[in-house]
Amino acid sequence: MSIPNKKNDLENKISDFLCNKHITLGNKDEFRQSAVTVPLIRKDKELYLLFEVRSSKLKSQPCEICFPGGRIDKTDKNPLYAAIRETTEELGIKKENITPIGPLDLVIGSIGALVYPFVVEIDRNSKINFNKKEVEEIFTVPLSYLLKATPEYGQIEYSATPVGQFPFNLLETTYPKGYNQKIKYKATFYQYKDYVIWGLTAKILTQFISVCNTILKKEAK
Numbered sequence: 001m002s003i004p005n006k007k008n009d010l011e012n013k014i015s016d017f018l019c020n021k022h023i024t025l026g027n028k029d030e031f032r033q034s035a036v037t038v039p040l041i042r043k044d045k046e047l048y049l050l051f052e053v054r055s056s057k058l059k060s061q062p063c064e065i066c067f068p069g070g071r072i073d074k075t076d077k078n079p080l081y082a083a084i085r086e087t088t089e090e091l092g093i094k095k096e097n098i099t100p101i102g103p104l105d106l107v108i109g110s111i112g113a114l115v116y117p118f119v120v121e122i123d124r125n126s127k128i129n130f131n132k133k134e135v136e137e138i139f140t141v142p143l144s145y146l147l148k149a150t151p152e153y154g155q156i157e158y159s160a161t162p163v164g165q166f167p168f169n170l171l172e173t174t175y176p177k178g179y180n181q182k183i184k185y186k187a188t189f190y191q192y193k194d195y196v197i198w199g200l201t202a203k204i205l206t207q208f209i210s211v212c213n214t215i216l217k218k219e220a221k
Helices: 006-019 079-091 143-148 199-220
Strands: 032-043 046-054 069-071 098-103 113-122 135-142 152-160 181-192 195-198
Touching: 032 079, 032 098, 032 199, 046 143, 046 195, 046 199, 069 079, 079 098, 079 113, 079 135, 113 199, 135 143, 143 181, 143 199, 181 199, 195 199
Parallel strands: 032 113
Antiparallel strands: 032 046, 032 069, 046 135, 098 113, 152 181, 181 195
16 A cells, blocks of 8 residues: 655645646736726727826826726726726716727836726717816827827836835845845837827837737738
8 A cells, every 4th residue: 555645746736726727917916906998989980099188186197198097996896897987987978888899918017007908999979078186188199190100218217225124134145235226117108299198008008009000910911
């Protein structure tokens, strides 16, 4: 009679567990999680993207350009639900006037933001009455313009500096002069008339444009 090898038994269980595991972001709870819509509106047989200008009265990122959306609440069923809820609240339109098309990839910012973007279509007959406490104005950009646009790029440097009760003594060998890491962040800028789209909004926009160009290239073959 053989004695079961506990190590091998555990290894088998680990193997079985990981073979059936779906990959997710393991530390997503460390991020500030938000969900946004990338709204398409059809006008005069042409597609437009809708953007918001954040209210100048907001403490966080006033007057910056963004897509509709916001933080995911604990009561939200899922990120898509949160994105549509925030869009209805900010634009003053009904949920029935928003048709989900599909998700884009998650976008992570260098300052602790995790964003779930969803492409949606807004009914062209929707009466938009945006929330002036959150939104300064809205504007639309022809998709045809964005597909041809050449963005500009720059770099931002962030410093990862320890704060509070940080165990410096554990890193004396690796970082004898103290822990202070600098991270370079690529910033993308799109300009349309007097509007400048950058930050995470520009990263989401770049991803959507890439999706569109991939589709157009396939159709051209």
